Amino acid sequence: MPDPHLRAADADRAAVAAQLGEHMAAGRLRVDEYDDRLARAYAARTYGELAELTADLPRPVARQTGPAASTPAPWAHHGIAHAGSWGGWSGGPSRYAAWRNWLATAVIVLTVWIATSIGSGELLYPWPIWVIGPWGAVLLAQTIASNRRDDDEHRRLT
Known part of the structure; x- marks a missing residue:
């Protein structure tokens, strides 16, 4: 993960928002917790602020196959899965x-x-x-x- 003090991009905020949605759907977050964290995700300015929102949640599991599957997701060890621009906009x-x-x-x-x-x-x-x-x-x-x-x-x- 980049240094916690560095500025996060819109894509980083959207990726965390998508991840929070998955955790809510899995039952790890209540709706009020999700709403609070989602608002904080879109207000976050740094990677550190984003990492705080997912620190108590399990890391996402990589779903890739082939040569790219052996490469861990960027920032996965801090609970942030960068899923491409605009929160997973990578096709499919x-x-x-x-x-x-x-x-x-x-x-x-x-x-x-x-x-x-x-x-x-x-x-x-x-x-x-x-x-x-x-x-x-x-x-x-x-x-x-x-x-x-x-x-x-x-x-x-x-």
Whole structure:
């Protein structure tokens, strides 16, 4: 793990948040404990602050196979598993889950906008664009970057 006084990145905070969610789902954290730790994770500035949030929890188990499986997860001995950018955005099921969440949110906000427009009798300002537009742009950029990383990794391994 990097020195505890060094600044943590958004990806580090998101990775700890994902790890806390897994521990809550496993029953190691109560909902109120999870909420408190999650708020502290996103407010954390340093690796030391992040490490405190998972110090009393078991380390994550590496789920990789092949040559990379023998390499321990970075910072695993301090309870922080760096799972790629944006808390596990490295492809696979999480990539599709992010798009499903975006789509579900888009449907909800568009439904609310349409219902309020119909209820008012006039076409209201299209505010859902500010919810789904930037989020969709970020997801698209991450998908493209992830696909490029996957291609680079495939070329490197072959």
